[in-house]
Amino acid sequence: MSSRELVVLGTSSAVPTRHRNHNGYFLRWDDQGFLFDPGEGTQRQMTHAGLSANDVHWLCVTHFHGDHCLGVPGIVQRIARDHVRHPVRAVFPGSGQTYWRRLRHAAVFADTSVIAEHPVSGGLAGVGPLTARRLSHPVESYGYRLQEPAGRSMLPDRLAAHGIRGPEIGELQRTGSVRGVTLDECSVPRPGQSVAFVMDTRLCDAVFELASGVDLLVIEATFLSPEGALAKEYGHLTAYEAGVVAADAGVRRLVLTHFSERYGFADEASFTDEVRRSFDGEVVTARDLMRIPVPRRQTHNPAK
Numbered sequence: 226m227s228s229r230e231l232v233v234l235g236t237s238s239a240v241p242t243r244h245r246n247h248n249g250y251f252l253r254w255d256d257q258g259f260l261f262d263p264g265e266g267t268q269r270q271m272t273h274a275g276l277s278a279n280d281v282h283w284l285c286v287t288h289f290h291g292d293h294c295l296g297v298p299g300i301v302q303r304i305a306r307d308h309v310r311h312p313v314r315a316v317f318p319g320s321g322q323t324y325w326r327r328l329r330h331a332a333v334f335a336d337t338s339v340i341a342e343h344p345v346s347g348g349l350a351g352v353g354p355l356t357a358r359r360l361s362h363p364v365e366s367y368g369y370r371l372q373e374p375a376g377r378s379m380l381p382d383r384l385a386a387h388g389i390r391g392p393e394i395g396e397l398q399r400t401g402s403v404r405g406v407t408l409d410e411c412s413v414p415r416p417g418q419s420v421a422f423v424m425d426t427r428l429c430d431a432v433f434e435l436a437s438g439v440d441l442l443v444i445e446a447t448f449l450s451p452e453g454a455l456a457k458e459y460g461h462l463t464a465y466e467a468g469v470v471a472a473d474a475g476v477r478r479l480v481l482t483h484f485s486e487r488y489g490f491a492d493e494a495s496f497t498d499e500v501r502r503s504f505d506g507e508v509v510t511a512r513d514l515m516r517i518p519v520p521r522r523q524t525h526n527p528a529k
Contacts, residue, residue, distance in 0.1 A: 226428065228255050231480065234263075234270040238461075239292050240449050240486040241382040246270050246513050247292045250443060251280070252373065252420060254360065259283040261369065261422050261443075262295030268303055268354045274514055278303040279311075284340070285355070286364035289324040298331035305337035312339055316352050319344035330498060335351045348431070353425040358435050360426035362460035368424065368435045373417030383411040405421040418522055424483060427460050428470070436474035440520045443511075444470065445483035449495055452485075469509075470498035477520045479504065482511040 234249030241247045247264025251271070258280040260267075261287050271277070281304065304313060317325050322344055329340075343352045345367060350357045357367040379394065389397060389404045396402045397411060419439040423432055426445070436442050447461040456463050462470075464481060471479040481496055488496075493510045500508050509517055 229253060230521070231420070231443065231515075231517040232274050232276065233511045233513060233515040234267055234274060234390075234481065236482045236484060236513055237264075237292070238445075238483045238485050239290070241261035241265065241292075242486050242489075244490065244513070245484065245486075247296070248424070249296060250422065250482075251276055252371070253280075254312060254420075257282045259285060259371065260300065261285045262287055262293040262424060263300050264292045265295045267296030268299040270513065274516075276307050278307040281309070281313055282311060283353075283355070284313055284315045285369055285422075286315075286321075286325070287360075287368065287422070288318055288362060288364050289321040290425065292363065293424065294324070294328060297325075297328040301329050301337075301340065302332065302334045304340065305335055309337065309339055312341055314341050314343055314353065316343045316345060316355060316357065316369075318367055319346035320365045351496065356435075358431035360423070360431055361429040362425045362427070366425050366460075368426065368431060370419065370421045370435045370439070372419045375417045376415045377408065377412040378415040379412045387411065415522055418519055421517060423462075423470075425460055426462065427457055428462065428466055432462075432470055433474055436476055438471050438475050440477045440522070441480065441517070442471060442474070442476040442478070443480045443482060446481040446496055447483050447485050447501075449488070449492070450499055464496040464499035465502055468502060471500070471506060471508075472504040476504075476506060478507045478517070479510065480509045480511050480517060 232251040235246030237245035241367040246266045248262040249267040252259040263442045345357045348359045356370045360366045401408045420441045421435045423444040444467045446464040446467045448456040450465045
């Protein structure tokens, strides 16, 4: 099992279908679990995916339309019922605090103190490793980006050439030099991995900023281009626009989701075709319960 992967829990937009549950996305990131936009049925979808409340460390809501948040009561109550001990950080638009409280306390249950609330506001906000950017939607909506800090990849051939081995490798990484050999001579920069979630929005600067250079972009593609006017009116993207974002931002793996109920599996090729008009990279048309790895970072070795 990959230590960094996306588990797709639901791929429908406002109305679930026989084959697509409401939204829901679980990002496994080493020992942390990020649950984004749990719509109705997310708790059951997690069971199908082999996930439990104990896997959730972050609960992130982009906005308070029902298909993105009506699963919150079940998730919160499951965290309490299963006696989750670790902290769970809840991130959501500050303007929707009233809706958050209603969802968190939607029914009678023994509450839990492990959930810490982190409302975000303004055009740009940061909570821990997450960056939140305000999007263009009829209600306040935020996209999220998870960014790993940059590091360095050690080059075994360079280390061997300088006779550096064992504990000296750790010393070189910590201090920057060993016996007059510098870290730059034995390593190359390694960009940190990154994932962005862009849900309900029109095209705007924040979409491109969130997506810039990411390894994995999970983005709504509610409509095909013939419904472009409807998409703009209701604050959504078409598949073609998602491809434009991916191409402009240099995305490595593009995941399309949040499909209108008017489209079925037979329409998936049309979504891919629209993306291909502008983006020639990897495209995944998401289905419920897919597991999608975050692409590995590849570091160029100048010695080869």
